[in-house]
Amino acid sequence: MYHKVAQRYPQARQIMLHTFAKNNYDTYEFMIFNYQDKVSDNYLYCCIIDPYSGKIVREGSFGSLQSPFFRWLYLAHYSLLIDKPGRLITALAAIALLLNLITGVIIYRKKIFGVLLFREKLNRKSNRTLYSSLHRIIGVWTLIFNFILFFTGFWMNKSLFLPSEWELIPRKEQNYQARADIDQVIKNAREIPNFNPIAVKIAADKKTDIIVSGEFSDTENPLYFGKGSDVYYDPDNGNWIKTIRIEEKSFSDRFYWIMKQLHRGDYDNVWIKMLYMIAGFSPAILSITGFILWKRKGRKKIPKN
Secondary structure, three states: OHHHHHHHOOOOOEEEEEEOOOOOOOOEEEEEEOOOOOOOOOOEEEEEEOOOOOOEEEEEEOOOOOOOHHHHHHHHHHHOOOHHHHHHHHHHHHHHHHHHHHHHHHHOOOOHHHHHOOOOOOOOOOHHHHHHHHHHHHHHHOHHHHHHHHHHHHHHHHHHHOHHHHOOOOOOOOOOOOOOOHHHHHHHHHOOOOEEEEEEEEEOOOOOOEEEEEEEOOOOOHHHOOOOEEEEEOOOOOOEEEEEOHHHOOHHHHHHHHHHHHHHOOOOOHHHHHHHHHHOOHHHHHHHHHHHHHHHHHHHHOOOO
C-alpha cells in the first residue's frame, strides 16, 4: 500500500501511515505532508485505503471537506486553515486566554474555596445573578483544565515566534522512495516485546530512517502513553537500527510530548475522553456568560435621558 501511495503522490515530503485498520471493516489512513509554495498553504492531505482491495476509499486535502470532516476540523482548530499565520494567531489567543484566567483568579480569589466546598450555588434571583454565579462556578471547577488547555496550546505553537519556522522547505523535482517492505517492517515492530506500533513515518524527499512510533505496555508514567517511543529501520532493506523509548528521550522532547498528550486528551480511557469532551465546552460557556455580564454592566453605566 505504501508504494501505491508514494507513486500517487510523487511530490510528497513525508508519508505517514497514520491509522491502522482496527477490525475487518476498518481502513488504513495515510497522512501525506506536501510542499508549501507560501506560508499560508495547507500541507496536510489524507488518503484512506481499503486494506483488502487496495482501493482508495477517500482522499482529499485537510483544508477541503473532500477529506473526513474531523480532519478539516482539526486543521481549522489549530491553524484556522491558513497554516503558519493561523498557528501564530492561535498561540497569541492562548496567551490572551492565560491572562484572562489569571485575572479571573485574582477577581474571584475569595470565592474559589467556597465553590470547591459547594457553598456557592446558582443564584436564580435575576438573570444577572444567574449568569454571574454560573460563570463563577464553571470557571473555578474548570480552572486547572483550562490552564492546561491554553498553556499546552501555546507551547505547541511557540516555535511560530521564531523566524526559522517561517522558512519554506525547497521543493524537489524528484523525491526518494523507500525500497524496504513496509509490511515486513511493521511485522518486525510488532514482534518487539511489549511494543504496540501506532504510526509509521516515511520520508519522501530524502533518504532517512523509517520510524515506527508507538508505546510500550510497560511504560509506567501515564503522561508518556501514546506514540511517544520510536523504532528506527533502514529505508533500503528494512533492518532494525535502534529503539528509543520515550523515557530515554531528552527532557525537551519528553516535555513536548506531555504537553501534546495533555492538550489532546489522547488517552485510551473512555472516561478521560468524556471528561475532556464535557470540560471542553467550558471556554465557550465562560465566553458567553462573560460577554453577557460585561454587556449588562456596560448598560448600567449609560446615563438615562
